[in-house]
Amino acid sequence: MDKIFQVKQKTVKGLIALIARTGLLQVIAVVATFVLTVFLDPAQFGVFAIVAAAVDILVYFSDIGLAGALIQKQEVTDDDLATTFTIQQILSLVLLGLGFVAGSFIAHVYSLSTAGIWLFRALLVSVFLSGLKTIPSVLLERKLDFIKVATVQIIETIIFYGLAVILAWKGFGVTSFTVAVLIRSLIGLLMIYILAPWKPKIGINKVSFKKLVSFGMPFQLNSLLGLVKDRMLVAYYGAILSPSNVGYLQWAERWSLFPLRMVVDNVSKVTFPAYSRLQEEKDHLIKAIEKSIFFTALFIFPVLIGLLVLAPVALIVIPRYQKWQPALLALGLFSVNAMWSSVSTTITNAFAAMGKIKINLKLMLMWTALTWILTPLLMSKYGYNGVAAASAIVASSSIIPMIILKRMLPVSLFSNIWPQFASALFMGLSVSYLNSKLPVTLYSLLFTLLLGAILYGVFLMVLIPKKLIFEIKSVNKIFRHSGLDPESI
Numbered sequence: 001m002d003k004i005f006q007v008k009q010k011t012v013k014g015l016i017a018l019i020a021r022t023g024l025l026q027v028i029a030v031v032a033t034f035v036l037t038v039f040l041d042p043a044q045f046g047v048f049a050i051v052a053a054a055v056d057i058l059v060y061f062s063d064i065g066l067a068g069a070l071i072q073k074q075e076v077t078d079d080d081l082a083t084t085f086t087i088q089q090i091l092s093l094v095l096l097g098l099g100f101v102a103g104s105f106i107a108h109v110y111s112l113s114t115a116g117i118w119l120f121r122a123l124l125v126s127v128f129l130s131g132l133k134t135i136p137s138v139l140l141e142r143k144l145d146f147i148k149v150a151t152v153q154i155i156e157t158i159i160f161y162g163l164a165v166i167l168a169w170k171g172f173g174v175t176s177f178t179v180a181v182l183i184r185s186l187i188g189l190l191m192i193y194i195l196a197p198w199k200p201k202i203g204i205n206k207v208s209f210k211k212l213v214s215f216g217m218p219f220q221l222n223s224l225l226g227l228v229k230d231r232m233l234v235a236y237y238g239a240i241l242s243p244s245n246v247g248y249l250q251w252a253e254r255w256s257l258f259p260l261r262m263v264v265d266n267v268s269k270v271t272f273p274a275y276s277r278l279q280e281e282k283d284h285l286i287k288a289i290e291k292s293i294f295f296t297a298l299f300i301f302p303v304l305i306g307l308l309v310l311a312p313v314a315l316i317v318i319p320r321y322q323k324w325q326p327a328l329l330a331l332g333l334f335s336v337n338a339m340w341s342s343v344s345t346t347i348t349n350a351f352a353a354m355g356k357i358k359i360n361l362k363l364m365l366m367w368t369a370l371t372w373i374l375t376p377l378l379m380s381k382y383g384y385n386g387v388a389a390a391s392a393i394v395a396s397s398s399i400i401p402m403i404i405l406k407r408m409l410p411v412s413l414f415s416n417i418w419p420q421f422a423s424a425l426f427m428g429l430s431v432s433y434l435n436s437k438l439p440v441t442l443y444s445l446l447f448t449l450l451l452g453a454i455l456y457g458v459f460l461m462v463l464i465p466k467k468l469i470f471e472i473k474s475v476n477k478i479f480r481h482s483g484l485d486p487e488s489i
Contacts, residue, residue: 025150025157026262032161033254036176038320039168042247047116048177049250050243053234054106055099055123057227076142079205085135086202092131099124109239115174122178126185133189136196148195155191160184225364229371237379237387245384252330252388255311259303260338263296264345285350286409290416292346294471297420300342302456304335305428310449313435317442333388337395343417344398347405356408363401370394419467423459427452 037045100121107117140149160180167176238246311331315321351359371394378386402413431452438444460468 025154026258028154028157028161030258032165033258035165036161036168037251037324038318039165040173040176041244042251042323043243044173044247045250046238046243046246046248047110047112047174048119049234049246050110050238051112051116051120052123053231053238054110055120055127056231057235077208078201079203079208081135081139081198082201082203083205083208084138085200086204088131088134092128096124096128113174115178119174119178119181122181126181129185129189132200133192135200136192136198139198140196151195152188152191156184156188159187225361225368229364229368233371233375233387237375237384240379241384248324248327249330249384249387251324252327253334255307256304256331256334256338259300259307260342260345263299264342285354286411289346289350289405289409289411291471292350293343293413294416294420296342296346297417301339301420301424302427302452304339305424306431306449306452308332308335309428309431309435309452310445313440313445313448316440317445329385330388333385333392336392337388339421340395340398343413344395344401347401350405351401359401359404366397366400367394370397419460419463423456423463426459427456430455 103117103120106112106120110116112120137149160183163180163183164176167179172179234246234250237249241249308331312328315325315328348360348363351357371390374390374393375387378390380386382389405411406413431448434448434451435444438448
């Protein structure tokens, strides 16, 4: 029982600490992205997206799932760490060389300028540097020490966006990303070894390698499908669509994914190791999954619906931002994707933590196949909006992992989702009606934003007053070391 309580306590404290600290990170990212999209045109934004996707494809092969295996494994040895580090560095160096060789070909395919080529090279180097952080980061995550993890992320984000914004403001265009990427990687590498000292060890232990690969390869294969589904897709339509159209897509997708990245990514980082420790305690695992879904929906649903309602107004009242008007429909479609993904990601994270990697593999196979069937078809008819429409349709199949989870565990899903969606929808309709009656100004935008937040809270208190208060109190009690009986959580 002490173990269960300790895991719960560390999980909730870690989640709160991580979200609290990365709240600053996300604010910086939102503000910086806004500023960047003011100073950069859609074509420049599109070049960054295309290059980043190409690098991600090459970089994927620098890992064979060993890092994920280290996190999931109950106990790790020095041989496990050394083996993982050695193999990753060998692969990274090989692919770094291949990337530089392939640079000319990629530049030709996507008609990259000299600035685009240098950005490609900078991203390759940054990924190699990031690989050196793997072991210290894994050790921190295994300890559920997400405060230090968040600290590195915050510093890296401040450096990246700060430099990118300043340089974009000075008119450096794509080169702004090149400089920012390199400096961020160097500082992040230095910080992680300061906060989590680990002496790199070289060597490959056959026993460790075999055990890690047995989990890591299916884990990585699942990631490969994610790469094919998402990053290769960008590389595909980036070679067909104009850089401006790619920029519209990336603008829409980035804004729709901000709430998802803020909440779900942080929740996953905390809950994956926590679920792994609770995988033999089914009752507590069920409660942990339910809480994850409840709080994920609580934050993500209103933000996404609020974004859809207020974005058209924002594009009118904010100077130099009307150039993104053609991306509004794509924003709505990607938001549908994000809403479904907020739930499905939590569920697939639980599958992985329970060692049910094959389930995630089958799901990703399905999503990848649907994506590559629907995207070319809809893009040929509707252009870049067809890409966004395909993502929304594919995301609706997230009902399938929900059904699978229900068959495995008696988890209450609908009751932990519908109140948040209904409240967010009522809020969106109310704000939309109010916008139609008010003059389109910055002050009316800020007023409706504040009113929307208030209305959402009011609607929730009407629908689920007891549950809402209980969930918030239960988290608060654990965080404050109140000595709460773990059975009551």
